[in-house]
Amino acid sequence: MSPSPTVPLLARMRGITKCFARVRVLDAVDFEVCGGEVHVLAGENGAGKSTLIRILSGVHTDHEGLVEIGGRPVRLRSPLHAAGLGVAVIHQELSLVPSMTVADNVFLGRPPVRAGFVRVAAQRAEAGRLLERFGIDVDPGRLVEGLPIAARQLVEIAKALARRANIIVMDEPTSALNAPEVEKLFALIADLKARGCGIVYITHKMEEIERIADRITVLRDGRRVGSAPAAELSPSELIRWMVGREMGQQFPRHAPRLGEERLRIRDFTVIPGHGGPCPAVRNVSLSVRAGEIVGLAGLHGAGTSELLLGLFGAHGRRASGEVHLDRAPFEIGSPRQAIARGMALLTSDRKTTGLVLSLPVTANLTLADLRGVSPWGWLRRRQERQAAGELAAALQLRAASLDMEAAELSGGNQQKVALGKWMRTRPRLLLLDEPTRGVDVGAKREIYQLLNEWTAGGIAIMLITSEMPELLALADRIVVLHRGRVTAELTRQQASADRVLAAAMGTVQDDLDP
């Protein structure tokens, strides 16, 4: 069911190239969306999907290539400009004002006015008509903050429709919805299709792709792998498109020497903070041995990061389950307690949760072990400098001075500081969330080298990485999560990109022979 000539082409992007700093995140990508179709944009984390959408919606304006909307070439200047041309994006993080009513939000920025005053009654009536027309069962007079997530998502869509958007981009819209709510959303999507809107749909869930996709375009490493009508692309072929790349021997992983069991968790569950719909991690059981790297795989929202944070005590009592550390029971408490028991956590975002950017490099390196450089409370500055100097040498840190603020370091060197501060606490279990994110190739190799040294010294590592080759090369065992549950546990021999991705997308594994 390829688009027939009678179907209007709503938007077309040709040869889109976009660089951040020197990294090319999109390379000559073509993309188009027609009226009355759901065009799924698929690809692994970091494939360039979000960047492409940001270009279509006018967020990124400095790119190469041509954008046509409604048959006319345009140079988008701003999100407002794109919205005026009919492009609307339903974000993962919603862009509603929680303290205002549904009607206020639907007409946000351009309410019906008379002499400068909002015509509240008229606005409410019009919002009510709009919501009713699309079968959205929400009272326009209610405050958005009182609505469940699913209803907010529908309000967001109503807001797009009020602006007469005909190109509607949905970026993982079901990540916070339960099954009946998903059905409601799909019914609305069918209605929008019938009215001639074009839907660009980003998802990591195989079952959704099978349900609603008319056409699929796959991106990988910033390039377009291909486009095909959904009926002609089998799930296995789709996964091949998403992962298929050469694996070089760029990841030196030494043969592990496995020791005693270091960590065992049973029925580990993490409840999310702000009244999320379901546990972020559900009844996960796994174990890690000394000297072993266990990879945690999962797509966005699968709960891998929550698992590590919960184990480390960052979620306090929202994390529960039976945990044994070195065969002794471990009560999940605070990060302080976890550190005292030999755990260390590298968070996925060094800038917001890893480093204190306003402090000097030295202070960041000793922050996790302040007691070590201040035995009686008073800081021993000579000792601290010496300790930081030794760490910097071991990490091959490139900094003009260890007295400069961490904010002034490059990404790779910041990451080394975030990692290196844990070397002083002598951890026995390292929890690493994206240790090579935003790090250049050279620094990556050095980090891999450090991981090898640490496991050789008997440290156990739990590793999250969204880069498939890295995961397959580094992990001695891979545990795959989908929506907070374990869907596969693969040995090095069993693991392959297809299997990991299929399990991460929720497909049940029936045959696990190598």
Place this chain on the structure above:
Amino acid sequence: MSTTTGNGGTHQHHPASRWVGSPAGRALIALALVLLLGVVFNADGAFFRIGAHRDALRQASVFGILACGMTLVIITAGIDLSVGSVLALVAVCFSLMSIHWSWPAWLAIPACLAVGAACGAVSGGLTAWFRVQPFIATLAMMVFARGLAKTVSGGMKVSTAVQAADGTYDYVAVPGIFRAIDSRVLGGNLSVVTVVFAICAAASWMVLARHRWGRQVYAIGGNEEAARLSGVPVRAAKIAAYAASGLLAGVAGLCQAAQEQQGDPEAGVGYELTAIAIVVIGGTNLMGGRGGIGLTLIGTLTIGYLEKILSINAVPEANRLMLTGPIIIAAVLTQRRRG
């Protein structure tokens, strides 16, 4: 350091320009400009007499003591609006204990400081445990402490005129500790309150720059979540910062009571704003994580001398206030981080 390869960005400038670009350098330039103002408008040489400097320092000391505590709290990315009220509460308590109850200084002073520290600890506890915004928690403490001061004092100034049972007033002697604090040393060239300020500033500097807790305070202000995940006891360190601010407000209250020879429940209104202005003019970042006592010391001198220069030139109070506003803005604009 052995690892001095690579390019250092801003660190490769000429030493002089680096000095001028640093927060301390910019704060000192602001102070130098104010002193230059004093040299030009010297009120027929009044600015060149030692007494003018002694008085400028004495008048700035109470504010400086408050500003030291405020610096600690602001570096945690908080604020303490209660210091003016706590000052009044402690001044009232100190006067009651020393004048009416004839407590010895060794008992009255620790008791008063405990009152101040307790007020701060309550604000800090509200912020750390119940996640009340620092602005709100200390605003509540500001109102509460003022009310408590009025309750304790019966709504009147606690002075050396003590009302007897039959309604007549007995005039008692000013306690020795009051006179000691209000006196001068070094041949009359330095006020004792200035010495107290210097001790407070030195102690604050010691803990902030050289103690484990001070490092924790910076880490919390710079990135609270990263600090927590690095094992910093965030709650305890925050409560300690607010308690220290309350303690220093207590010290300022002792000085205030001794200088006025009475405990005025209406004292210290608006002092918290002057303390914040001093911290900000010094260059400590209101967003937390950056700054220090050294900067606050410079800020205290800047504000203190500005006040003195305006007053020896007999600028009316109305004009003085109107000048102070723009000067605060000018100082903060020069402090803004570049790049």
